[in-house]
Amino acid sequence: MIPFAKPIIGDEEKEAVIRVLESGMIAEGKVSRDFEKQFSAYIGTKYATVTSNGTTALSTTLEAMDIQPGDEVITSPFTFIASANSIAMVGAIPVFVDITPHTYNIDPELIAGAITEKTRAIMPVHIFGLPADMKHISEIANSHDLLVLEDACQAHGGEIDGKKAGAFGDAATFSFYATKNLMTGEGGMITTNNEELYDKMLMVKNHGRGKQGGYSHFRIGYNNRMMDIVSAIGIEQLKRMPNAVKERRKTAQEYNDFFSKFDSIKPQEEQPGFKSAYHLYAPLLYSENLDRDEIVAALRNEGVGSRAVYALPCHKQDTYLRIQDWRWAKFVDYPDYSAVSLPVSEEVGLRHFDIPVHPSLTDEDKEHIKNAFHKILD
Numbered sequence: 220m221i222p223f224a225k226p227i228i229g230d231e232e233k234e235a236v237i238r239v240l241e242s243g244m245i246a247e248g249k250v251s252r253d254f255e256k257q258f259s260a261y262i263g264t265k266y267a268t269v270t271s272n273g274t275t276a277l278s279t280t281l282e283a284m285d286i287q288p289g290d291e292v293i294t295s296p297f298t299f300i301a302s303a304n305s306i307a308m309v310g311a312i313p314v315f316v317d318i319t320p321h322t323y324n325i326d327p328e329l330i331a332g333a334i335t336e337k338t339r340a341i342m343p344v345h346i347f348g349l350p351a352d353m354k355h356i357s358e359i360a361n362s363h364d365l366l367v368l369e370d371a372c373q374a375h376g377g378e379i380d381g382k383k384a385g386a387f388g389d390a391a392t393f394s395f396y397a398t399k400n401l402m403t404g405e406g407g408m409i410t411t412n413n414e415e416l417y418d419k420m421l422m423v424k425n426h427g428r429g430k431q432g433g434y435s436h437f438r439i440g441y442n443n444r445m446m447d448i449v450s451a452i453g454i455e456q457l458k459r460m461p462n463a464v465k466e467r468r469k470t471a472q473e474y475n476d477f478f479s480k481f482d483s484i485k486p487q488e489e490q491p492g493f494k495s496a497y498h499l500y501a502p503l504l505y506s507e508n509l510d511r512d513e514i515v516a517a518l519r520n521e522g523v524g525s526r527a528v529y530a531l532p533c534h535k536q537d538t539y540l541r542i543q544d545w546r547w548a549k550f551v552d553y554p555d556y557s558a559v560s561l562p563v564s565e566e567v568g569l570r571h572f573d574i575p576v577h578p579s580l581t582d583e584d585k586e587h588i589k590n591a592f593h594k595i596l597d
């Protein structure tokens with residue numbers, strides 16, 4: 220089976236981990252500070268802080284933004300459930316706005332219609348590595364005085380007009396889960412240009428301690444820190460990023476050319492100026508002969524690691540259908556998510572599937588994948 224993801228772990232990562240282990244200083248410290256500096260330079264923001272994973276990056280940021288129970292945060296339903304869950308974790312209400320059928324990202328034209336007096340923030344998700352329309356979203360946020368938190372957990376290396384995903388909003392979050400473009404097993408990062416917000420994040424992620432550390436505490440916080448062992452892997456992975464993203468984009472272009480011959484396969488579309496980091500390559504299937512689950516099964520049968528990751532968009536997940544079971548429901552009026560209809564995300568949910576696009580694919584792997592499509596679709 221050609222795997223859908225394959226982390227690159229070289230001697231550099233192994234040696235970096237050993238150096239930290241031998242230093243005896245393995246919790247969050249100097250190596251993490253170096254990783255943050257290098258990562259913020261890569262993204263193009265003033266500040267960055269490491270977190271234990273992408274989910275805690277999101278919840279830490281929402282808390283630092285002072286999002287309160289009952290506040291509404293607008294986001295995409297077509298995402299990994301952590302985007303929505305992080306909003307629910309702080310007691311806020313995820314308000315799902317539908318996506319565009321070409322980008323699978325939140326449709327900016329629909330955002331204004333979802334804004335109420337309880338709306339505090341917009342959380343666009345750069346899905347599969349393709350940045351959402353940040354110019355349009357920032358304009359809406361500015362005109363309604365809303366905060367913007369980019370969920371860039373899949374989009375390390377994505378760009379709009381040469382500016383990196385993660386450099387547009389009031390803050391952005393990244394995940395370094397094992398399958399991500401930059402991976403440390405588990406891990407996360409928040410980027411921001413806002414010093415006040417940054418200072419609050421540092422406290423939220425570290426039991427309300429001030430920058431000076433020690434045992435004076437100034438607000439309720441958590442332990443959402445990252446170990447230096449993990450940051451050491453991150454620094455080595457960051458060095459691989461420019462080349463890895465180039466390779467992903469090259470493979471995606473090859474696939475786009477290949478699928479232009481098939482009427483039944485429509486790739487996710489980059490608008491002019493947008494560059495996906497291709498965390499996933501996930502086209503839509505429009506076939507009269509087989510459905511999406513059948514193509515996934517057929518591809519797997521041919522040894523191609525294929526999946527349909529968001530067959531159920533967030534509003535269709537039991538978590539939200541049974542939101543009354545969540546502890547905040549005693550205090551917060553949640554909408555009836557079973558009455559929410561978001562036809563584009565539901566349709567993309569039914570039609571998308573992903574195929575391997577990671578930089579470890581060989582030319583033979585790619586030929587094998589293309590041949591599998593000929594076998595299945597011709």
Ligand SMILES: Cc1ncc(COP(=O)(O)O)c(C=O)c1O
Nearest residue numbers: 272273274299301302372394396
């Ligand atoms: C869009 C999105 N948001 C948030 C997360 C959460 O990140 P993590 O798994 O590191 O907690 C992920 C990770 O899978 C993700 O893909």
